[in-house]
Amino acid sequence: MLYVDIPTLPEFRALAATRADACVSIYLPTTPISRQTAASRIALKNLTKTALDQLASVGFDKRRLAAIADPLAALAQDSTFWRYQAHSLAVLATPDRMRSFRLPNRLTAMAEVSDRFHLKPLLRAITFPHEAFILALSENAVRLVEAFPDLPAQEIKVREFPKGAAASAGRATLNDRSASGRIQGAEGQKVRLHQYARRVDAALRPVLAGRENPLILAATEPIASIFRAVNTYPGLAQETIATSPDRLCAADLAAAARPILDRIYAHDLETASALFEARRGEGPATTDISDAARAATFGAIELLMIDIDEVIPGTVDAAGRVTFAEGPGATTYGVVDEIAGRALLTGARVLGVRRADIPGGTHLAAVLRYPT
Helix, strand or coil: CCCCCCCCHHHHHHHHHCCCCCEEEEEEECCCCHHHCHHHHHHHHHHHHHHHHHHHHCCCCHHHHHHHHHHHHHHHHCHHHHCCCCCEEEEEECCCCEEEEEECCCCCCEEEEECCCCCHHHHHHHHCCCCEEEEEECCCCEEEEEECCCCCCEEECCCCCCCCHHHHCCCCCCCCCCEECCEEHHHHHHHHHHHHHHHHHHHHHHHHCCCCCCEEEECCCCHHHHHHHHCCCCCECCCCECCCCCCCCHHHHHHHHHHHHHHHHHHHHHHHHHHHHHHHHHCCEECCHHHHHHHHHCCCEEEEEEECCCCCEEEECCCCCEEECCCCCCCCEEHHHHHHHHHHHCCCEEEEECHHHCHHHCCEEEEECCCC
C-alpha cells in the first residue's frame, strides 16, 4: 500500500510564495516496502549533507544552519515515519519549518538550496494526481466513491443523498403506469427521474465545492443522460462507466475508473500540445526560457508545460530577466521552477510533464494570453 499526501493547489501556491534566508528542497525515491527503506534513509542523509555544505560554503549563520539540520536528521532516524512511504519523498525545510510530502510518482534524487523552494518535481503529482470521484447512480441507490492512486477506494458518506428515485418521489416504485395526479405513465417516470437527479446534484455541491478532481459517472440509461443534463460540477468526465453500479463495490468502481482517468490525462496533454502548436503559428507562444520568464512575471502565460526532471540554475529578477549560472549553488535556483511559480501565482495552468511530452522536446512550452 502507498501512503501519499499530495499538496493541494492552494498549498502549492503558498509554498511557491515562501521566501526565507534558506530554503532546502530535497527529493528522493522511496519504497512502500518498509523493510527496504534503509537505502532511502541513507539517501536523505547524503542529500541533507549536500544542501548543508552549500549553505556553509556561503557563510550561512551556524545557528540557523542547525535549525535546518536537526529536523532533517531527526526525520532520517524516525523509524515510524519510514514505515509508511510511497514511491518518492519531498522534504522542504527552512530554519523555521519543515514539510514533507509522500508522492505516488517516482522522482529523481536531488537537493536544491536557495531563498525559495524548488517545487517543479511536485507539479507532476498535482498535474496528474490519479484521483477521482465516482458517482454510482441508479434508480435504486446512489453512492459517492473516492479513488486514489494506490490506496483502497473509499465511499464518502453524503447525508443528503436520496435513497433511490422512488423514495425521492415519495413512492414505492417508479414503474407504476397508472395515472397519478398531473403526471402519469412513462412521462411521469421521466419527470421523477429528473427530480431525483437534481436532488443528487444538489447533495454533491457542498461535498465537491472547491475540488478539481474528475467526477466519473457510473450509470446506465436513461438515468445517465438525465443526470448529465442537470449536473453542475464542472469536472464531470465525458466518459461513463456504462454498467449498473448496484453490485459493484468501491474497489470495482475504482478499477473501472482508472482507464478513464488515463484517457482524460492523455487527452489533456494532446489538447495542451495542440493549443501550443496553434498559438505558435499565430505568435503568442514560446519555448524560449527568457521569453517565458518575462511573460510569467507580467501575468501573460495562459498555459505552461515544463520538464519536471531538469534543473537549469540561475536567477530571475523582478522584471523577468534571466541570469543563467554555471552550476547550482546557495545563491541560485531553478529558473524554470521560478517561471512555473510565477505563472501559477498569476492564474496560469501549469503541467509538470516529462521532456518527451513537451512540443519539440524542449525545456518548456508556454501559451501566452497576449504577445509580450
